[in-house]
Amino acid sequence: MSVRKLTKGQQAVLEVLVHSHRPLSAQDIYLELRGTEQEVGLATVYRSLEALHGGGRVQIIDVRDNQAHYLIGKASHSQHHLICLNCKRVVPLDHCPVGDLEKHLSQDHEFQIEYHVLDFYGTCGDCRQVVGV
Ligand SMILES: [Zn+2]
Ligand SMILES: [Zn+2]
Structure with a gap:
């Protein structure tokens, strides 16, 4: 079995995402790379993101911004996030808050649940301080 090598574009895009703590749009990544070596x-950024996402290296996060944003890491069933609508910071939750609920729903409805999606949207602590809420 051969390990598929990343293209130059994919490497560059991955590099930007690895160093980012918040999800980035294709445009963000393009601007980040502009003027560097x-x-x-x-178009290459879009293609690279698609390939990286398909390869499970990058997950898509919906930050309610009409644009797909990308974050390093594999999307998984149990991964939930707190997402700040102001600065787009994403805090991954390390446990699933609805495991019991899923079990009950599955039993009550005789429905085999494969996975669920759950993210929480709001304002992070830093942004609340700035706004003074
Ligand atoms: Zn924030
Ligand atoms: Zn869950």
């Missing part, structure tokens, strides 16, 4: 076109 790793500069690539926007």
Whole structure:
């Protein structure tokens, strides 16, 4: 079995995502790379993101911004997030808060649940301080 090598574009995109703590749009990544030695076109960024997502290296996060945002890491059933609508910071939860609920629903409805999606949207502590809420 051969390990598929990443293209230059994919490496550059991955590099940006590895160093980012918040999800980035293709545009963000493009701007981040612009003017560096790793500069690539926007179309390449999109293609690279698609390939990286398909390869399970990058997950798509919906930050309610009409644009797909990407975060390093594999999307998994048990991964839930707190997402700040202001600064787009994403805090992964390390446990599933609805495991029991899933079990009950499965039993009550004789429904085999494969996975669920659950994210919480709001304002993070830092942003609340700035806004003074
Ligand atoms: Zn915030
Ligand atoms: Zn869960």
